[in-house]
Amino acid sequence: MSNSVSIDNQEQYKKAVNHYLSPKRKDSVKTQWEEKFSLAVIGSAIKKLEERYSPKSLRVMDFGCGLGEGFFLVQNALNSINLSKKEVSYLGLDNSQDMVNVASEQWESSPNVNFQVNDFRYEIPDQPTDIYLSCGVPYSHLSQTEAKGTLGKICRRIKENKTQSLIVVDVLGRYSIEWITKWGESRWDYRMSFVKDGKDQKPMVMTCYYAPEIKKIVEQAAQQENCEIQEIEFCDRSIMAGRHTSTLEYNPHIPPYREVINSLYNSERTTNFQEILFTSPLPPAPSEVHEFFAKFSGMWNQLVKEAADFCGENLEISETIELPEPFSKLRAELSQYEDNKHDKSFRAHVIEPTLANYLYQLESTLQPGLGVGHTLIALIYVNGKN
Numbered sequence: 001m002s003n004s005v006s007i008d009n010q011e012q013y014k015k016a017v018n019h020y021l022s023p024k025r026k027d028s029v030k031t032q033w034e035e036k037f038s039l040a041v042i043g044s045a046i047k048k049l050e051e052r053y054s055p056k057s058l059r060v061m062d063f064g065c066g067l068g069e070g071f072f073l074v075q076n077a078l079n080s081i082n083l084s085k086k087e088v089s090y091l092g093l094d095n096s097q098d099m100v101n102v103a104s105e106q107w108e109s110s111p112n113v114n115f116q117v118n119d120f121r122y123e124i125p126d127q128p129t130d131i132y133l134s135c136g137v138p139y140s141h142l143s144q145t146e147a148k149g150t151l152g153k154i155c156r157r158i159k160e161n162k163t164q165s166l167i168v169v170d171v172l173g174r175y176s177i178e179w180i181t182k183w184g185e186s187r188w189d190y191r192m193s194f195v196k197d198g199k200d201q202k203p204m205v206m207t208c209y210y211a212p213e214i215k216k217i218v219e220q221a222a223q224q225e226n227c228e229i230q231e232i233e234f235c236d237r238s239i240m241a242g243r244h245t246s247t248l249e250y251n252p253h254i255p256p257y258r259e260v261i262n263s264l265y266n267s268e269r270t271t272n273f274q275e276i277l278f279t280s281p282l283p284p285a286p287s288e289v290h291e292f293f294a295k296f297s298g299m300w301n302q303l304v305k306e307a308a309d310f311c312g313e314n315l316e317i318s319e320t321i322e323l324p325e326p327f328s329k330l331r332a333e334l335s336q337y338e339d340n341k342h343d344k345s346f347r348a349h350v351i352e353p354t355l356a357n358y359l360y361q362l363e364s365t366l367q368p369g370l371g372v373g374h375t376l377i378a379l380i381y382v383n384g385k386n
């Protein structure tokens, strides 16, 4: 851990409320990549709960809920799997009084949506719950020991209430390209410098995770409570375009990928393809992390090269990689636009968003669930009936 001074996160979130309310936060990466990915992950997790025991309604407890984004996530996930009629009761917990005040005001007219000031390192409410949700990395505020304590408390509740439940643990990935200067540490002073007026943000100590580290604490917590884990899955979200790729605060060697990818979706401008390439050298990490980045960056660069070639630009990448389906289809898809390929406006309106969608598909398909993205999501299915 670095020696710089860390202060209570409540003070920082007081300042961040405006960031969470700001429409500017919803850039293309957020709506076309991150929200889409979370929706797919939570949608498929709810489908699994349906197959396992088909809960009559969904009782959701959202840890570190902020302004209640988790409620939208669950509701949209239900819509995406044609279960929009399923009733949801939602309890959001946050230790920031400011977040809870604003959230309660916003959801005043929804009787099934409630918020409570609660620090989830300590006591947690005892009502039976189907999904112990978290999103936006709240567990990263906790040390590994605190996270294990919270997971133990959840397992105890699941046993007491004899439920089958899903626990969603959302944390910062340890091996994100956003912070290669921090790969050697698991807990360090993190600044949310990407929020509005972010330059004034003080650091908060945050824990970043490699998937086996979470697996270990989950298994220990469940074992202590004699609680059966049925399955654990991991997913990496936002590998190339986490918010710190824009600040370059912890990796000055990469292009500002988030802005570059947002630019691919912006029909008002053309994007420099060279800036999308992934050529960054990486520091020491477990071999599976390096193997992933080697494979992923080769395919990523190949997609960019194909779009650039089509537009008549040579990116001077000597290696050619044979892309598997469905990524191999980009070339054929672009070839239907042969007559317009030199038209800059057409490039900005059609070719660049097409490339962006292929890049998203690549990232979301290849993500290995190791802790190589901004966010690592652990989905833990627990059976408290035994």
Ligand SMILES: C[S@@+](CC[C@H](N)C(=O)[O-])C[C@H]1O[C@@H](n2cnc3c(N)ncnc32)[C@H](O)[C@@H]1O
Binding pocket: 009, 010, 013, 020, 063, 064, 065, 066, 067, 068, 069, 070, 093, 094, 095, 096, 099, 118, 119, 120, 121, 134, 135, 136, 137, 138, 141
């Ligand atoms: C990055 S925000 C995410 C908010 C929301 N879940 C979202 O996705 O928009 C993290 C939230 O976790 C809350 N938090 C941090 N530590 C907490 C703790 N020990 N107990 C409860 N909430 C906590 C913060 O106040 C903040 O609202």
